[in-house]
Amino acid sequence: MSASRLDIETADRAITRRTSREQEAKHRPLDLGLIRRLWTYTEPYATLRNTLIVVVLTRALTLPLVAWLLSSILLGPVQAKDVQGIIWGAVEFAALAAFTAVVFRYRMMLSLRLGERVLHDLRNEIFVHLQKLPMRFYDTTKLGRIISRMTSDAESMRQGVQDVLFVTLVQLGHMFVAAAIMAWIDLGLFLALAVMAPILWFVVQFFRSRLTNVYRQIQESFSRVTATLAESVSGVRVTQSFVRQDVNAELFAQLVEDHSRHHHREAQLRGVFLPLLELNNQFFIALILAFGALQILRGTFLAPGSPEVAYDAVVYFFFLTPLFFGPVIALGRQYNIALAAMAGAERVFNLLDTEPQQLDAPNARDIDHLSGSVQFDDACFEYEPGRPVLHNINFTVEPGQMIALVGETGSGKSTIIKLISKFYLPTSGQILLDGIPTHDITSASLAQHLGIVLQNNFLFTGTVMDNIRVARHDATDEQVIDAVRRLDCLDLLEALPLGLRADVGERGGNLSLGQRQLVCFARAMLADPAILILDEATSSVDTITEARIQRSLARLLAGRTSFVVAHRLSTIRHADRVIVLRDGNLAEAGTHAQLLTRGGIYAGLYRQFVKSGI
């Protein structure tokens, strides 16, 4: 097997595995509890919903009436060549048809409106809820899943609300009214036809379930195509530098081939299913004619005098059978939509039932002021029960001190800053700020005194000014500019084409790495927190920019307690204390000079720093 072939198969298998792992159930059996809960979302719009029910019931009656009227006109005035009767019949027919159209318009309009309102409320509720969820939830839930709750799941719930019940009512109405008229006209003929309904249901469901499978495969294979395309485009430099263009092209061609194979399968299935559906109509007409002919013969030879009754029945049945069998097909579709709505509703309700953040003690208090002393008192932590990642951490930091957190990857540096930020509470022991356990301080008031600058420098869509103002929504332009000036980097941001009004682009894509860091520093400066937490960026910028960034950083840190997950020697050297972590234990603590003389873990790390020239 050639190396490239191996690559393709490995990559394809990886994508397939990933996709199937990420698959969530598309359908779920009908569940009364879920239906009831979904129904409550229509309560705020009870008038709209109840009007819709009336409109739907009216529509359920009108279509069979149209069919019945048409048959009556044909059998009455048309057969009798009664011109006046025909004209009256035409007027009545036109009036009923117009009324049907108006009812249809309102049925569509009202149900779309109801669906949209429910979807709107649902999305807002999900969004508000998401913001309250604990960090633990985000650590364990994939972004794609959260997005699906808002998009495909919420969308299938909307369909459930706006279509399933109302379309089902209309269709069942058609079925029952048509059935009642046909049974009244000729019970025998009706029963003979009605036994076909279950057969039709199973044939339709047979094809529909196969088609649903194929649609899912089409969707999956298409997401493999788009994921590979996105990966290839974003990694085009790697592709070119490793001369992998041919390998990637072959992999892509295979994925496209796979995708079109599913499309072919769809074409094959639809190619049988659609003609069958059409044939089904002709089949029923043939059946009616055959039964009608039988009745007429019977009338002629066995019960003379009644053939016209059979003829009338054939005409009525001709117009009414589509209204009886049409719903069998439509109801199958609604049933599938209902199952999808159940699956979506279950996931969305599970999300909404996830407990919001409960990190504050019941008697937690707001703090107005924080001087910035921090104490870890025998703090332990585990993300997953039974897997401790921090063991009995003890240290005290005086207000205004700068602490550098150092340690190998996975040693627990980020976990320490998550505990100070109160994203999590310690599993045992406590973290005290100005002598108060974080548990007893309300998260909202703590946020006012804490500033966090993370490594990935997250920027939102908008201008530089908007992004700095994230820290304080009510800050004036002058206050924003003043914060940037205090960092001594106004010239660097004003050098942008529109200065502080420059658009940062998607995720800050229009700004350089250095500019993004400065925007995040300015954000923290504007908030002016007592405690600042900084996960220092590892990405390198040029030496001159680096010097300016370090200068701004020094200004940002001045006069406040700070914890820096330090990746640069220059930052560590400036720290009042270096805390060295190893495997979740506090291994060493002291100044850079003290730790170097001790010749322990830090001295080893220092040698690595010097060797890598950071």
Ligand SMILES: Nc1ncnc2c1ncn2[C@@H]1O[C@H](COP(=O)(O)OP(=O)(O)OP(=O)(O)O)[C@@H](O)[C@H]1O
């Ligand atoms: N959300 C999480 N769920 C489970 N375990 C986690 C989670 N986050 C981190 N860990 C584990 O906790 C330990 C400490 O991780 P932490 O992120 O604090 O290390 P770190 O020193 O900041 O590493 P790095 O320098 O690579 O960022 C690691 O063993 C890590 O695998």
